[in-house]
Amino acid sequence: MTIVAIPRAAGWSPMSEPPPAFDLRAAFDEHGPSLLGFAVNALRDRPLAEDCVQEAFLRAWRARESFDGERGSVRTWLFAIIRRVVLDAYRARDRTPQLVPQHDAPEPVTSTDPLERIGIVDGLAQLSAPHRDAVVAIHVSGLSYQEYSQLTGVPVATLRTRVFYALRALRTALDEVDPTP
Amino acid sequence: MNDLEPDRRAELIAAALSGELTPEEGAELDALRVADPSVDAEFAELSALVGGLPAVERWDDVAPSAALAARIAAIAADDADAPAPAAAPGLATVPEPAPAPDDRADAQSPPAAPVTPIRSSRRGLRPLLLLVGAAACVAVGLGGGALLTAPRGAVEGPPGTLGAIEEVDFTGAPASVDIDGALVAHTWGTETVLTVDGLAQGAAFTVVVVGEDGAEYESGAFLGSAVPIDCRLNAAVLREDVAAVAIRSLEGGQIALAEVPSV
Numbered sequence: 507m508t509i510v511a512i513p514r515a516a517g518w519s520p521m522s523e524p525p526p527a528f529d530l531r532a533a534f535d536e537h538g539p540s541l542l543g544f545a546v547n548a549l550r551d552r553p554l555a556e557d558c559v560q561e562a563f564l565r566a567w568r569a570r571e572s573f574d575g576e577r578g579s580v581r582t583w584l585f586a587i588i589r590r591v592v593l594d595a596y597r598a599r600d601r602t603p604q605l606v607p608q609h610d611a612p613e614p615v616t617s618t619d620p621l622e623r624i625g626i627v628d629g630l631a632q633l634s635a636p637h638r639d640a641v642v643a644i645h646v647s648g649l650s651y652q653e654y655s656q657l658t659g660v661p662v663a664t665l666r667t668r669v670f671y672a673l674r675a676l677r678t679a680l681d682e683v684d685p686t687p
Numbered sequence: 688m689n690d691l692e693p694d695r696r697a698e699l700i701a702a703a704l705s706g707e708l709t710p711e712e713g714a715e716l717d718a719l720r721v722a723d724p725s726v727d728a729e730f731a732e733l734s735a736l737v738g739g740l741p742a743v744e745r746w747d748d749v750a751p752s753a754a755l756a757a758r759i760a761a762i763a764a765d766d767a768d769a770p771a772p773a774a775a776p777g778l779a780t781v782p783e784p785a786p787a788p789d790d791r792a793d794a795q796s797p798p799a800a801p802v803t804p805i806r807s808s809r810r811g812l813r814p815l816l817l818l819v820g821a822a823a824c825v826a827v828g829l830g831g832g833a834l835l836t837a838p839r840g841a842v843e844g845p846p847g848t849l850g851a852i853e854e855v856d857f858t859g860a861p862a863s864v865d866i867d868g869a870l871v872a873h874t875w876g877t878e879t880v881l882t883v884d885g886l887a888q889g890a891a892f893t894v895v896v897v898g899e900d901g902a903e904y905e906s907g908a909f910l911g912s913a914v915p916i917d918c919r920l921n922a923a924v925l926r927e928d929v930a931a932v933a934i935r936s937l938e939g940g941q942i943a944l945a946e947v948p949s950v
Binding site for chain 2 (some may be wrong): 666
């Protein structure tokens with residue numbers, strides 16, 4: 507991969523709108539739930555997931571001077587950061603013996619390829635809630651469209667269409683993520 | 688058939704992916720496939736994607752707690768107190784800032800954490816053990832004391848001053864063990880800064896902050912090293928409520944204790 511550095515001044519003039527600055531609280535209000543959803547479902551450990559979210563925002567805060575809203579959205583930037591934090595936490599937990607009582611142990615995550623699973627969770631976290639709920643109901647929980655329609659009151663045809671576009675969005679999200687950074 | 692409404696095309700593919708096509712819909716989709724080869728390609732791509740979804744097992748909808756919101760808000764607030772916000776409890780800190788925003792930034796290698804933390808046990812008997820800490824440690828070599836001597840900023844003041852370094856004396860350590868310690872008061876809790884030399888290499892040690900009411904707050908853990916190490920550990924208790932800091936072996940034996948003044 508070739509990375510080309512673009513001078514910050516390029517394409518910007520005093521007459522144009524300045525790029526948005528990083529607003530910590532606003533970013534957390536807007537993106538915190540999605541980031542936490544990703545971390546919780548990737549790690550299955552709420553306290554560790556919250557630590558990851560805090561660490562991600564801490565790193566973002568420390569790097570706020572370098573944030574350039576013209577190069578990517580805050581949401582994309584934060585997901586890139588927390589992806590690394592979660593993977594680091596996952597790997598650290600995976601190789602570190604834990605003295606945890608059985609009843610308090612994190613739930614085991616079963617998968618032949620944990621990184622692939624975390625990548626899918628990452629993509630799901632970036633979907634809208636209705637899209638994610640529909641995909642999870644049909645393709646994770648195994649409900650039929652008819653059953654999910656009865657639960658939600660949404661017509662089957664609408665749910666089918668919703669799932670199709672959600673899967674498209676999920677595929678796009680996964681295409682944009684290198685699962686093995 | 689290739690002039691079907693896009694939603695009908697989507698509907699048929701979605702139904703096929705879950706194996707729910709009726710015979711009539713199956714015939715309709717077959718006709719569409721003949722007229723539009725992209726249907727097969729898209730079905731194959733989405734089918735592969737769907738095949739990986741059961742690995743997720745379930746999705747837990749969660750909302751950030753007020754406590755997490757407060758921790759995030761404290762990052763900015765703490766920055767005003769002191770220039771070096773502490774790492775999240777439970778995670779080894781990564782000193783390097785995140786890279787500049789870039790939609791492909793995730794393709795870059797993550798910075799390596801200096802030391803793998805040991806997650807503390809979550810014994811339910813201890814109060815307020817919500818934030819399980821771990822040490823962010825670095826080996827400093829023979830020079831030692833980097834954390835204690837490096838300036839953190841211009842914050843100075845008596846014990847309890849937010850962001851100021853408050854040196855504390857650890858006593859009771861074996862003669863072969865050298866411990867320099869300090870506390871830093873934060874809005875979100877109390878940070879313990881240690882430079883430790885002489886503890887058994889590879890053995891695990893915990894740091895516990897003891898409250899004035901006797902409650903204990905686990906602050907994190909670290910491994911003894913052949914070289915002096917610097918550690919920063921966080922506890923979810925305000926400095927004004929701290930009476931002492933203890934370093935213990937993993938079995939609970941006390942290695943050293945620092946009693947701190949009331950503030």
